[in-house]
Amino acid sequence: xxxxxxxxxxxxxxxxxxxxxxxxxxxxxxxxxxxxxxxxxxxxxxxxxxxxxxxxxxxxxxxxxxxxxxxxxxxxxxxxxxxxxxxxxxxxxxxxxxxxxxxxxxxxxxxxxxxxxxxxxxxxxxxxxxxxxxxxxxxxxxxxxxxxxxxxxxxxxxxxxxxxxxxxxxxxxxxxxxxxxxxxxxxxxxxxxxxxxxxxxxxxxxxxxxxxxxxxxxxxxxxxxxxxxxxxxxxxxxxxxxxxxxxxxxxxxxxxxxxxxxxxxxxxxxxxxxxxxxxxxxxxxxxxxxxxxxxxxxxxxxxxxxxxxxxxxxxxxxxxxxxxxxxxxxxxxxxxxxxxxxxxxxxxxxxxxxxxxxxxxxxxxxxxxxxxxxxxxxxxxxxxxxxxxxxxxxxxxxxxxxxxxxxxxxxxxxxxxxxxxxxxxxxxxxxxxx
Ligand code: UGA
Numbered sequence: 001x002x003x004x005x006x007x008x009x010x011x012x013x014x015x016x017x018x019x020x021x022x023x024x025x026x027x028x029x030x031x032x033x034x035x036x037x038x039x040x041x042x043x044x045x046x047x048x049x050x051x052x053x054x055x056x057x058x059x060x061x062x063x064x065x066x067x068x069x070x071x072x073x074x075x076x077x078x079x080x081x082x083x084x085x086x087x088x089x090x091x092x093x094x095x096x097x098x099x100x101x102x103x104x105x106x107x108x109x110x111x112x113x114x115x116x117x118x119x120x121x122x123x124x125x126x127x128x129x130x131x132x133x134x135x136x137x138x139x140x141x142x143x144x145x146x147x148x149x150x151x152x153x154x155x156x157x158x159x160x161x162x163x164x165x166x167x168x169x170x171x172x173x174x175x176x177x178x179x180x181x182x183x184x185x186x187x188x189x190x191x192x193x194x195x196x197x198x199x200x201x202x203x204x205x206x207x208x209x210x211x212x213x214x215x216x217x218x219x220x221x222x223x224x225x226x227x228x229x230x231x232x233x234x235x236x237x238x239x240x241x242x243x244x245x246x247x248x249x250x251x252x253x254x255x256x257x258x259x260x261x262x263x264x265x266x267x268x269x270x271x272x273x274x275x276x277x278x279x280x281x282x283x284x285x286x287x288x289x290x291x292x293x294x295x296x297x298x299x300x301x302x303x304x305x306x307x308x309x310x311x312x313x314x315x316x317x318x319x320x321x322x323x324x325x326x327x328x329x330x331x332x333x334x335x336x337x338x339x340x341x342x343x344x345x346x347x348x349x350x351x352x353x354x355x356x357x358x359x360x361x362x363x364x365x366x367x368x369x370x371x372x373x374x375x376x377x378x379x380x381x382x383x384x385x386x387x388x389x390x391x392x393x394x395x396x397x398x399x400x401x402x403x404x405x406x407x408x409x410x411x412x413x414x415x416x417x418x419x420x421x422x423x424x425x426x427x428x429x430x431x432x433x434x
Contacts, residue, residue, distance in 0.1 A: 046327055091270065251414065258322040
């Protein structure tokens with residue numbers, strides 16, 4: 001099937017490449033010329049495992065191309081909208097500028113019978129408004145939210161847990177077109193849920209709100225553990241054995257960040273206020289507050305471990321990305337902790353396997369070192385803030401001890417073997433662990 005994908009960021013670039021890999025003829029469109037140039041060369045503009053291979057294959061097969069020219073969307077049967085919906089600069093709500101601009105730019109090239117499939121995360125009610133704008137062209141709008149995780153985006157797109165398609169009352173025909181698009185997953189029996197616009201939009205924000213709540217729940221338990229001497233990691237293991245609760249997303253530490261969870265819970269709360277139901281999800285403000293407090297806690301641990309001040313102390317920060325397998329530093333708790341320590345007068349050296357370039361651009365005041373051992377050399381304290389394998393599995397406490405000036409380690413992700421680090425002579429501090 002001929003498809004167009006408008007917006008070639010994390011969502012759109014991966015979607016375009018994944019759709020070509022399952023046999024469709026795809027054009028990816030974006031206003032950013034440098035992004036399009038790099039994608040056209042088969043190079044991913046961001047770190048995403050498996051994406052460069054998919055781009056190269058797709059381009060070589062002739063089924064995948066990228067352009068800045070919206071006119072090339074003409075003739076595609078399904079047009080996916082995958083542009084960003086960031087947090088507004090002066091508030092909590094989502095900024096819909098890019099979604100509106102993408103739809104407006106696409107409208108002149110739509111034909112009778114086309115399907116416009118929104119994938120961006122939007123406030124509930126957006127699809128109904130956009131449907132009115134699209135209707136005069138004879139095309140139909142559906143809402144088809146995306147649930148991919150960065151770092152696993154290729155797998156999540158080609159083989160999702162579920163597919164959700166929001167349609168108008170008469171939407172079965174368009175739902176069938178989407179079934180045809182996602183034919184390998186449909187054939188495999190992956191749940192395919194056809195519903196109304198509002199439910200489809202809400203499924204996405206509800207899923208992210210639930211995940212954020214789960215993380216803040218365990219971080220709240222970490223706060224209680226800190227004043228009682230309990231160990232939140234053991235607590236998470238124990239409650240996680242209950243299948244109704246589950247262990248995933250119960251990793252206590254410096255909390256969640258990235259381009260999705262933080263802005264999505266804020267936008268959801270803002271939308272609920274607009275709808276007169278602010279109190280229904282008022283707890284999301286608490287989820288957000290707990291999350292932000294964990295960054296303070298991590299900084300406090302370093303300060304107190306260094307005797308009450310980090311001024312003119314060498315602090316090595318291991319990690320800058322908001323999570324491993326990503327070079328994304330949007331709202332990264334890791335980078336935030338580094339910047340806060342720098343603000344307190346510490347000499348901060350920071351390293352990350354993938355995110356140094358992005359981090360340096362945003363925060364040039366920090367000292368970036370590519371090599372982990374080089375970064376550790378001379379440190380008075382070390383803090384792990386992104387649980388890359390390079391730190392959690394491949395860093396021996398004995399070897400690290402031979403490089404630093406002071407054996408103080410703060411485990412901001414509770415990802416290290418505390419006993420092994422203590423046995424090697426380190427003062428180990430976890431988050432919500434004795
Ligand atoms: C999230 C959702 O997981 C995806 O399903 C969704 O499609 C995506 O947002 C989106 O809306 O586009 P992502 O932002 O890639 O995906 O990252 P997650 O894997 O959810 O991690 C988010 C943050 O939570 C990270 O900073 C991570 O370190 C943190 N986290 C995760 C914890 O602090 N503890 C945990 O136990 C798990």
